[in-house]
Amino acid sequence: MTTPVRTRFAPSPTGLPHVGNIRTALFAWLFARHHGGSFIVRIEDTDVARKVEGAVDAILGSLRWLGLDWDEGPEVGGKYGPYFQSQRLDLYHRAAERLVRQGNAYYCYCSPQRLDEMRKEQTRRKMPPGYDRLCRNLSEAERRQKEAEGITPVVRFKTPLIGQTRFKDFIWGNVVFENNLLDDLVLLKSDGYPTYHLANIVDDHEMEITHVIRAEEWLSSTPRHVLLYDAMGYAPPRFAHLPMILGPDRSKLSKRHGAVSVAEYREQGFLPEAMLNFLALLGWSLDDKTELFTREELIKSFSLERVSKTGAIFNIEKLKWMNGVYIRGLTADEFAWRSIPFLERDLPPDVARPLPVEYVREVMPLVQERVKTLLEVTPLTRYFFAENLDYDANLLISKGMDGESTVRALEMSQKRLTELKTFDAGVLEALLRPLAEELGLKTGQLFGTLRTAVTGETATPPLFQTMAVLGRERCLTRIQEAIDRLKRSS
C-alpha cells in the first residue's frame, strides 16, 4: 500500500505571480493529478516587510485562470489548515523551542550590523561568507547577560560541523553536500516569524506532503532542510527541483525581461489552455514530436522522469504560435465570446456599448484564423464597428491604375451594387468578378480598390465576405466617401 501523493504550491505573496512560479505550480499540480493525489496551496507569508496587498488574490486568480484547482488551501480549507503560515506561528515556535531543548538549535544575540560587517569582512578577505557561530556556545551566564540587555534573540540551527548530507532528487539524482560548508541558519526571526527553512519543513511534515516540487534555486538549501528533518525526527519528503525559466539573456526570468506575470499574458490575449500547454513544455517533454496537449493529456502523460535539468528561455514567439493554434481550434461562438471583453475594452469610445452580439458573431469568424492573440482582434475588426474611416486616398489606387480609372471603377461598382437584390458573399462575387473584366481590370486591381474603400485597410479578410457582413448601406456610403476623397485629392 503506497501512501497517496500530496504535493503543494507554496508561494509567498510578494507580488504578481510570475510565469516561473506558475510553471512550478503546474508541475506540482500535474504530478498530483497524474497520481490521483492531492494538490495543496499554502501561502508562505512569513516576510512581513515584503508582503504585498492583493498578492494572494492575484496568485489564486492565476491558478484558477489556468484551471489549476487545489484540494486544500485558501478559500477551500482542509484538515491540515490553516494554510497561511502567518496563522501557524505556534507550530514554528514549538518546533524551534524543541530544537533548542534538544541541543539542535540555539539563541543568537548578534545584531544585524555585526552580521553585516562580518560578511563584508569575509568577502573582502575572499572568505566564504557565513555566520561565525559566535553565539553557538554561549554560557548560561552570557545568555542571561544578553537577555538583560533587552536583546531579542533569533534561533539558529546548530548545523553539524562534520559529515555529509545526501538526498536523492527526482531530477538531479543523488546530491551530496559537505556539512562544514553550511553555516548556522536562522530558524526563527526576532520578529517572531519563522524563516522559510523552518516553516517549510514543519508544514511539509504537518501537511504530510510526499513530494516537494519546487524551483532549482532551492537545491542548495535542501541539505539544510534534510538536516532539519533529521533533527526533528521527521522522515523527509521526496524532492524534485525544477529547472528555471530564463530570460532571453539566459539569466533568471525577471521583470526587466518584460511581461512575466501570467496576469499580463491574460491581458495580452493569451488563452489559458495555450498558456498551460506552453508552460508544460518548458522543461518537460513527452517525446520528439508531441507538443499540443489538452489538460487531460498532460495529466496522463506527465512524469518527473521526463523533466530536463537545463533552464529554458521563455520563447514568446512560440507561445504566440501556440496561442494561434488554440484560437483556430475554438468554435466560432467561443471565439466571439472570448473576444468581446477585448473589443469592449479597446474599441474607440465613440463605438456604442454594449456591442451587438449577433453582429460580433458574424464578424469574428472572419478574423479567427488571422489572429494569434485576442488582443489583435480589435485592430483587425475596427472598421466593422467604427463609423469613420481614416486612410490615405492614394491607397485606393491599385497598381497600374490612376485616380481617374479608380473613380470610374468605384462609380461602376456603386451602381451595380445598388441594383443587387441580395447582398451576400456569393452574389457579390458573381457580380464583381465579371465587373473587373468589363472594366478591363485585373480582379486584384478592382478588389484592392474596393477593399480600401470599404475598410480603409489594404489587408483584410476576403472582400466579399467582408462586404456582406458590413452590409450594403455601409458599403455604398463608404464607396461614395472614397470617390469624394479621390476627387478632393486630385
Place this chain on the structure above:
RNA sequence: GGCGCAUUCGUCUAGAGGCUUAGGACACUUCCCUCUCAAGGAAGAGAUCACCGGUUCGAAUCCGGUAUGCGCUACCA
C-alpha cells in the same frame, strides 16, 4: 571567493554506446494555393552535439580536465 549544477540548430527540445548522413517544433527563406492578409501544403537553410583528452571495435551518449553560463552563499522566499 566557496559550493552545486548545466552545456544538442537563434529558441524549445528528441536522443539513455551502434537504429543518427543527429529527429521534431517555433522563427527564417522559397514555392504552391490566392482578391490582400492570414491559415494550409511543399521544399530549404540552420547543430563539426562547448572544448581537450581518455575508455571502447564503435561516443552527442561513459570517465577526467578546461572554458563558459546559471543558481545558492540574508533575521527573502
